[in-house]
Structure formats: structure tokens, C-alpha cells
Amino acid sequence: MTCHPVIERYVADLSARLPGPRRWRAGVLDEIRDSLIEGMAAHRDAAHDAAAAALQAVGEHGPVDQVASAYAPEIALAWTRRAGLLALGIIPAMAIVWNLALRVGPVSAWHPSGLGLHVAAALIASGVALACGCSGTALLGTGRLFRIAGHQHQAFRLAICTASVAVTVAVLALLGVVTARAVTAPGSLEWPAVLAALAMSLAALAGVARAAYRCSISVRAVP
Numbered sequence: 001m002t003c004h005p006v007i008e009r010y011v012a013d014l015s016a017r018l019p020g021p022r023r024w025r026a027g028v029l030d031e032i033r034d035s036l037i038e039g040m041a042a043h044r045d046a047a048h049d050a051a052a053a054a055l056q057a058v059g060e061h062g063p064v065d066q067v068a069s070a071y072a073p074e075i076a077l078a079w080t081r082r083a084g085l086l087a088l089g090i091i092p093a094m095a096i097v098w099n100l101a102l103r104v105g106p107v108s109a110w111h112p113s114g115l116g117l118h119v120a121a122a123l124i125a126s127g128v129a130l131a132c133g134c135s136g137t138a139l140l141g142t143g144r145l146f147r148i149a150g151h152q153h154q155a156f157r158l159a160i161c162t163a164s165v166a167v168t169v170a171v172l173a174l175l176g177v178v179t180a181r182a183v184t185a186p187g188s189l190e191w192p193a194v195l196a197a198l199a200m201s202l203a204a205l206a207g208v209a210r211a212a213y214r215c216s217i218s219v220r221a222v223p
Contacts, residue, residue, distance in 0.1 A: 102189075
């Protein structure tokens with residue numbers, strides 16, 4: 001049975017109220033559409049009218065706002081998992097690219113020293129480690145362990161927000177190191193590699209920060 005315009009309009013309104021990741025939202029909407037089509041088919045024999053049957057199916061499913069609110073916990077978990085996957089996928093790669101970018105140049109032309117460099121190195125290492133640890137915890141907790149620790153979903157979203165802050169600290173520390181090196185010994189840097197690493201860092205920061213923001217605002221929607 002083809003989808004009736006009444007059902008398509010209902011699904012479109014619901015889509016506008018589900019601010020989850022695209023793939024997750026598409027799966028949810030397909031499931032709801034199939035359910036409404038089945039409900040329409042069940043009422044079609046009694047109503048003998050496609051529009052009336054579609055309206056009955058939509059009415060039984062519930063108001064759009066109410067249905068969207070019911071999906072709030074799943075939206076929060078979907079964003080948490082997305083942020084965790086993004087962080088675990090891109091942060092280690094970012095660290096490797098930066099390590100290569102800072103080593104390919106003629107390092108003999110730059111002689112690092114001072115407390116600031118040691119502090120920056122500690123911030124970078126701890127930021128990367130904390131971000132990966134928090135992201136892994138959130139990803140694991142929203143997966144197979146969610147049945148056991150489901151009531152801790154706020155803690156998992158907090159872990160993602162912590163990972164975002166850790167990434168920010170690590171990137172800022174890296175920028176501090178690069179700036180100091182560019183000022184004191186610009187010839188020691190292989191600028192194409194450095195610019196590529198910088199672009200990757202900004203992309204990682206933007207992606208993780210956006211997902212973490214989605215996780216944080218979802219706290220208010222989840223009981």
C-alpha cells in the first residue's frame with residue numbers, strides 16, 4: 001500500500017521535531033511510517049476511505065509533540081554515541097598527524113626549552129588521554145552496558161562534554177607550541193604539514209563540540 005499524504009505530512013512534522021543524527025532519524029521515521037501504513041490498512045476495510053483510514057491511524061499514534069518527546073532519551077543516546085565514535089576516530093589520528101607535522105621539519109633549527117613547553121606537552125598528552133577515555137566510556141556505556149547502567153545516561157553525556165573540553169585544551173596547547181616555534185624558529189616548520197594538521201584539529205574540535213552541545217541540551221529533554 002502506498003503512503004497517504006496525511007501520513008507523509010505527519011511524518012514530516014515529526015521529522016522537524018526530532019533533532020537526532022540523520023541516520024538515526026531516518027530509521028525512526030521509516031519505522032513510524034511503516035507502522036502508520038499498517039494501521040491505515042487495518043482501518044481501510046472498516047472506513048472504505050483512504051483519507052479516513054489514514055486519519056484514524058495517525059490519531060491512534062498520538063500527537064506529534066508527544067511522540068517527539070517520547071523519543072528524547074533515544075535522541076540523547078544517539079548523540080552521545082555519535083560524539084563518542086567521532087572522538088575515538090579522529091582524536092588519535094589528530095595526535096599522530098600533529099606529531100608527524102612537528103617532526104618533519106629541520107628540528108635542529110629549533111631548541112625547545114622552558115617550563116611553558118613542558119606544561120603544554122602535559123596538557124596535550126592529558127587532554128588526548130582524557131578525551132579518548134571519556135569518549136570510550138560513553139560509547140561503551142550507551143552500547144551493551146546500557147541495559148545495566150541505563151539510569152546513568154546523564155553521566156555518559158557528561159563524559160562526552162568532558163571529552164569536548166579536553167580536546168579544546170589539547171588543541172589550544174598545540175597551537176601554543178606551534179605559535180612559539182613559528183615565532184622563534186619559523187624555518188624549522190614544514191608549513192604544509194602544519195596547516196594540514198591545523199585544519200584537521202579545527203574539524204575535530206568543531207565536530208566533537210557540536211555533538212557535545214547536542215548531548216548537553218538533550219539533558220533538559222530527558223527525565
